Amino acid sequence: NLADDERTDATEFARSQESLQSFLHRQALSLRLNENDQAALRFLIESLNDDGYLEDSLPALASTLAGDDNDQFDELVHHFQVALGLLQSLEPVGVGARSLGECLTIQLRELAHANEDSDEAQVRKTAIAICKQPMELLAKRDFKRLATLTRSNEDEVRAALQLIARLEPKPGRRFVDVERNVVVPDVIVTRIGNGTNARFRVMLNPDVMPRLRVHDIYAGALKQHKGEGSQALSQRLQEARWFIKNIQQRFDTxxxxxxxxxxxxxxxxxxxxLAMRPLVLREIADELGLHESTISRVTTAKYMATPYGTVELKYFFGSALGTETGGNASSTAVRALIKQFVSAEDIKKPLSDSQVSEMLKEQGIECARRTVAKYREALRIAPANLRKAL
Known part of the structure; x- marks a missing residue:
């Protein structure tokens, strides 16, 4: 078993309504880090998804902060690499992984102990080797293929798979609280009119906008204060006004x-x-005269209430796929089509990625089998053989 005391600690914190991020930040306080590494670790913790995974690569995270500054980019990647090692040493074990294989491997390495006998060590070693293989083989329980790839016998593979089955594939799962994850939209879009004359009104959600102002009494007192320290007090007043202005500019953006x-x-x-069109960050950046990284920051973790539900602003951005007519189809629309095809399939004969690719081609959309597989995984739809088994 994974260290039971560590598992209990994590569960107790979760029951007390503490989020995964808060739990990790509390542990990070005990680490003696310089200011840069501390900031990098804090950034990675805030970049984790609900399952405790780091979805974006370290270079991708660095580029959102560094922009076109190559020197700063290299420095940020270095700090993120240090911070990643620290993050993966925290509880719950497996947090900060970038893939399922890495998550399971971190947990398997944590299982090592001084009294481990040779058989236990061999099973754990085999399990680690299995986690380096394609996860499809693990899901299919392909003992023969796994035995060949890991240079083990089938009995060792079976024992290793039993060990892996006891691990937690989603380290952040026990911290998820549905009520705390209710999304409050930052922007509300309402429809005015019907048909071709329909217009849409976009407004900020007043519930998320902070009501900030410098109180007139304090502002007046500071202006009249001419004694010692008046310059410092005036500077504080100016800083407060700049802070309020920056907040207003942020919501304006x-x-x-x-x-x-x-x-x-x-x-x-x-x-x-299904009607989503291709859109990239640069198009909006060019139109508004802003930097692409600014658009990226503004659309991350900001939500819009639409007639079709509340979605993250990033949802509206997607790459383009070619069509037979020479036009483009949005990757978001293609994912929606794939979801539609799978929901309507015969559960006794689920559609393969190749079949879905052909169906998209019939709709005039060029989408390779590998691309279909990537979109299917992003939609968290199991492959055909597992859908049939389910």
Whole structure:
């Protein structure tokens, strides 16, 4: 078993309604880090998904902060690499992994102990070797293939798979609280009119906007204060006003970006996700005269309430796939089609990725089998053989 005391600690914290991020930040306080490494670790913790995985690569995370500054980019990647090692040493074991294989491997290495006998050590070694193989083989329980790839016998593979089955594939699972994860939209889009005359009004959600102002009494007192320290007090007043102005500018930018998104994705607001058009961050950045990294920050963890539900602003961005007519189809729309095909399939004969690719081709969309597989995995849809088994 994984260290029972560690598992209990994590569970107790979860029951006390503490989030995964808060639990990790509390542990990070005990680490003696310099300011840069501390900031990098804090950033990685905040970048984890609900399952405790780091979905974005370290270079991708660094580029969102560094922009076009190559020197700063290299420095950030270095700090993130140090921080990743620290993050993966925290509880719950397996947190901070970038893939299922890495998550399971971290947990298996944690199982090593001084009294481990040779048989236990061999099973654990085999399990680690299995986790380096494609996860499809693990899901299929392909003992022969796994035995060949790991240079083990089938009995060792069976024992290793039993060990792996006791691990936690989603380290952050026990911290998830549905009530705490209710999304409050930052922007609300309402429909005005019907049919081709339909318009959409975009407004900021007043519930998420902080009501900030410098109280007139304090501002007046500071202006009249001419004695010792008046300069320092005036500076504080100016800083407060700049802070309020920056907050207002931030929400103004969110509103500008949201308006630009609604204008370009009007078909989505009329017809739904199947009508989504290709859109990249640079298009919005160029239109608004902002840097691409600014658009990236504004659209991350910011949500819009639409006639089709509440979605993250990043949802509206997707790459383009070619069509027979020479036009482009949005990857978001293609994912929606794949989801539609799978939901309507015969459960006795589920569709393979190749069949879905052919069906998309019939719709005039060029989408290779490998691309279908990537989109299917992003939608958390199991492969055909496992859908049939389920």
């Amino acid at each position: 969110i509103l500008r970006v949201s308006n630009a998104i609604v204008e370009r994705q009007k078909s989505f607001f009329v017809h739904g996700e």
